[in-house]
Amino acid sequence: MPSTWTIQQAASVTGLTAHTLRYYEKVNLIPAIERSGSGHRRYSEDDLGWIEFVKCLRSTGMPISDIQRYLASSSEEEQGVAARMSIMEAHRDRLRARIEELTGFLERIEDKVQWYREHAQR
Secondary structure, rough: OOEEHHHHHHHHHOOHHHHHHHHHHHHOOOOOOOOOOOOEEEEHHHHHHHHHHHHHHOOOOHHHHHHHHHHHHHHOOHHHHHHHHHHHHHHHHHEEEEHHHHHHHHHHHHHHHHHHHOOOOO
């Protein structure tokens, strides 16, 4: 396994496009990526771990602005920990509420499927 990855390799490993990786860096969703002597991005293991974390946050609906605040607060000492915890707690609470809402929707759909099964057998 290489110690650093090119943008194409990082895209392949993360399942994102090179365009998305550049965008994430541009809008401060990921820290600045180290560059080779020729100026090409070289992604570290830590960079790939952070990108996977951002994918998790985005997939669960965290707004870009919250991820930006989370990343910005990571350079702060004690205040940064409290800020990051607050961001994660708020996101967790929103996610739990969404899961509860989706669970209710799923129950309604299951009821409808059951109704159709019962009526299809007549």
